Amino acid sequence: MPPGNPGSDSESRRYCARLNYTFVMFAIAGLSCFLLFDYFEVPNAWQLLWAGRFLLIGICLLCVFLLRRNPQNPNGIVLFGAIASNLFFCFGAAMIDNVIALSLWNLSFATCMLIAMPAWLVWGWRYQLASSLPLIVFYIPIFTWLSPLQLTDLVGAGGAYLMTTLCIAPALAHARFSTFQRTVMLRLALEGRNAELNRVNQQLLTQQHELEYRANHDLLTSLPNRRFGLEFFEQVLLDSTRVRRCLSILFVDVDRLKHVNDSFGHAEGDHLIQLVAEGVAQAAGDQGMACRLGGDEFLVVLPGACDMASQQAATQLMRRLQERRLREGIAFPVDISIGRVTHDPVLQSDVDVDDLIQIADDRMYRQKRARRRAAAGLSDRQA
Numbered sequence: 001m002p003p004g005n006p007g008s009d010s011e012s013r014r015y016c017a018r019l020n021y022t023f024v025m026f027a028i029a030g031l032s033c034f035l036l037f038d039y040f041e042v043p044n045a046w047q048l049l050w051a052g053r054f055l056l057i058g059i060c061l062l063c064v065f066l067l068r069r070n071p072q073n074p075n076g077i078v079l080f081g082a083i084a085s086n087l088f089f090c091f092g093a094a095m096i097d098n099v100i101a102l103s104l105w106n107l108s109f110a111t112c113m114l115i116a117m118p119a120w121l122v123w124g125w126r127y128q129l130a131s132s133l134p135l136i137v138f139y140i141p142i143f144t145w146l147s148p149l150q151l152t153d154l155v156g157a158g159g160a161y162l163m164t165t166l167c168i169a170p171a172l173a174h175a176r177f178s179t180f181q182r183t184v185m186l187r188l189a190l191e192g193r194n195a196e197l198n199r200v201n202q203q204l205l206t207q208q209h210e211l212e213y214r215a216n217h218d219l220l221t222s223l224p225n226r227r228f229g230l231e232f233f234e235q236v237l238l239d240s241t242r243v244r245r246c247l248s249i250l251f252v253d254v255d256r257l258k259h260v261n262d263s264f265g266h267a268e269g270d271h272l273i274q275l276v277a278e279g280v281a282q283a284a285g286d287q288g289m290a291c292r293l294g295g296d297e298f299l300v301v302l303p304g305a306c307d308m309a310s311q312q313a314a315t316q317l318m319r320r321l322q323e324r325r326l327r328e329g330i331a332f333p334v335d336i337s338i339g340r341v342t343h344d345p346v347l348q349s350d351v352d353v354d355d356l357i358q359i360a361d362d363r364m365y366r367q368k369r370a371r372r373r374a375a376a377g378l379s380d381r382q383a
């Protein structure tokens, strides 16, 4: 087959090899079945026929071995076995000395041809012709030369039918081979379309993930957004109530963001929000979650954290922000106010997220006012 021919790709060769492999296995089974036929129907020459059959079985086994080792040339390998079988068939027919047995012999070959159908499906007409040629050319001469019967006996015993079939077989093979080629072409086209669909699917999946991410996250800080954060908080509250363990939240608000925006520029205001976002994410740790509620407000949910742990988390958060400010020489103030609430389902009655957030918000404002008063007092004293 020329390169680029749709039937020449290695996948279709493997397909041919599989079909041919099955065909050869059937041939072995067929050859073995007809051993009894030889024994009972050709009593004068069954030993010779058996020798021929075993030789053929050997050739078939060799074909199987070669097909396994080299599936890239499946038709060439099976052609070798087919020519040998045809020659055996010519000589075998000449050994038979009664017409009924000869009819059965011809019938056996027709059966073999039926078994060979799947292989013809993928054979080109040239292979088909090459495999039939020994029979077309040598059957009658060998029969006339060796058989005790007359040529008219052969014609009556299905010989004419067999010869006609053999002559039209290459044409059939051609038609089937074209169908096979079209099937392979369609399969390749389908594979192409499948690959394209997979690619588009992958793109859609990526887009879907991106959309999901955008729907659930805040773009400036990459933290979960308010909706996602409150859903998470609700779930954590439910779980805490169920397993009766504490949970804490930190309501974090950036101090004097407006002043930073106005004095240092909006970009620095954004930078401040990002610094605080990184801080709250760190405070939330692996078990908790920090989200941006909006503007300069953040919520940190700490599942399993009781009063002490949440106090530590809040102190650490403030300290880390100041350390970072010093370390990076940030010009604007990096101050936050935190409203902290701990809920212990063992000691307290049921609450909902809004109650807890409201309490935390109030505490945050109280702290903010206290810090403002402290700052104002400090400046008065300094003055």
Ligand SMILES: Nc1nc2c(ncn2[C@@H]2O[C@H](COP(=O)(O)OP(=O)(O)OP(=O)(O)O)[C@@H](O)[C@H]2O)c(=O)[nH]1
Binding pocket: 220, 253, 254, 255, 256, 257, 258, 259, 261, 266, 267, 268, 269, 270, 273, 294, 295, 296
């Ligand atoms: N740069 C920047 N500013 C924002 C963003 N979201 C909200 N702001 C600004 O943040 C400011 C928040 O103002 P306030 O709620 O009064 O708070 P504040 O200025 O931090 O003052 P206190 O909270 O009272 O200390 C407003 O000026 C908003 O315009 C943002 O994403 N980026």
